[in-house]
Amino acid sequence: xVLPSKDPTRRAKRNLLxxxxxxxxxxxxxxxxxxxxxxxxxxxxxxxGASAPxxxxxxxxxxxxxxxxxxxxxxxxxxxxxxxxQGYAGRSLRQLVETEKVHEAVPKVPLVVIETCxxxxxxxxxxxxxxxxxxxxxxxxxxxxxxxTVFMSSxxxxxxxxxxxxxxxxTWMDLFEDEKxxxxxxxxxxxxxxxxxxxxxxxxxxxxxxxxxxxxxxxxLIHPDDEGYDIMATTLKRAICGVEYGYGNPY
Numbered sequence: 001x002v003l004p005s006k007d008p009t010r011r012a013k014r015n016l017l018x019x020x021x022x023x024x025x026x027x028x029x030x031x032x033x034x035x036x037x038x039x040x041x042x043x044x045x046x047x048x049g050a051s052a053p054x055x056x057x058x059x060x061x062x063x064x065x066x067x068x069x070x071x072x073x074x075x076x077x078x079x080x081x082x083x084x085x086q087g088y089a090g091r092s093l094r095q096l097v098e099t100e101k102v103h104e105a106v107p108k109v110p111l112v113v114i115e116t117c118x119x120x121x122x123x124x125x126x127x128x129x130x131x132x133x134x135x136x137x138x139x140x141x142x143x144x145x146x147x148x149t150v151f152m153s154s155x156x157x158x159x160x161x162x163x164x165x166x167x168x169x170x171t172w173m174d175l176f177e178d179e180k181x182x183x184x185x186x187x188x189x190x191x192x193x194x195x196x197x198x199x200x201x202x203x204x205x206x207x208x209x210x211x212x213x214x215x216x217x218x219x220x221l222i223h224p225d226d227e228g229y230d231i232m233a234t235t236l237k238r239a240i241c242g243v244e245y246g247y248g249n250p251y
Contacts, residue, residue, distance in 0.1 A: 038084040038106045038147075040096070041115025044154060046087025049213035049223035057224075057233035058085050064237060084109065092120045093134040103141050112147045113191070113236075114138055118154040118175055119222055125167040128178040135179065139188055150239070151183055152191040155228060156198060158212050158221030191239045196231055 039045055039058055050056045054063075062083055084107055088100055096102045096117065106112060121131055135151060142149045157164070157172050165171055176194055183190035197211070204210055211231070213223035224232060 035082045035084050035107055035109050037082070037111050037113070038109045039113040039115065039152075040086050040102050040106060041088070041152075042091055042117045042120050042154070043087050043089035044119075044223060045085060045115050046089060048087075048089070049225050050229055051226050055226045055229060056085075057229040057236065058083060060230065060233040061236050061240075064233070087115075090120060091117060092124045092126055093117050093131055094124070094126060095120075097134050097137060103138060106142075108145060109147055111150065112142045113150045113152050115152050115154060116179055118172060118179075119157065122164070122166050122170070122172050122175055126175075127168055128170070128175060128182075131175065131179060132182050135182065135188070136186070139186070148189070150189040150191060151179070152236075152239075153179065153193045155224055155232065156194050156201070158201070158206075158208055158219060189239075191235060193232055193235055196235050197228070200231060 045058075047053060047056045053059060086102065086105065088096060088102065091100060093116065116131075116135070139149045139151075153176055156176075180190060180192060182188075200211065201207075208219050208221065210219075211225060211228040212219040212221050213225050214220070
């Protein structure tokens, strides 16, 4: 069951770019960061599907940030925007936290984005309640280290109305809607990658040959290709930079 939202019309509490401004002032007062941005998650974050490393959405985003003097002014590193990225193929949120302990490997940064491993959680039968516990743990862990945590959904599975139901009777949309409502309820920042993807898939008439990695002549319908990663990059820009820099707020 999807959790009730405090306010269905809520907008982002603040432009996330201001977090980096705050981080810079904290660096000036003695707090040090190795990098200014980290993103962790499953194989989507490792780059499966991109034709080249530079086409991964975080690399596109990094290039975007570094080409604007305004953004370079706000980051706490003198060499510009730098990032830590690590994707773990096939891992669920449970495995990221309990087995891999990926949070312990993340360097100290002002901003951490966590892709929520929806595809793997669905296949490994994590319940909504279990997933909420891991989201809470990660938010509290990074907050304790002085980092702002932002959760980001996976891109949707490429099946139109996805018929797959896991061993607990849940669909991809069940888990997506639950995590989004939970983040709303808890006040966690959340980047919705489903909505812009779905809009583009509708526009294309659910053409399965587009936006997904092709393996042996067939799209795998999970991992983004270059076009898919471009959508993710644009959504990330909107969430981080907001309307102040010409990007509509997706919340």
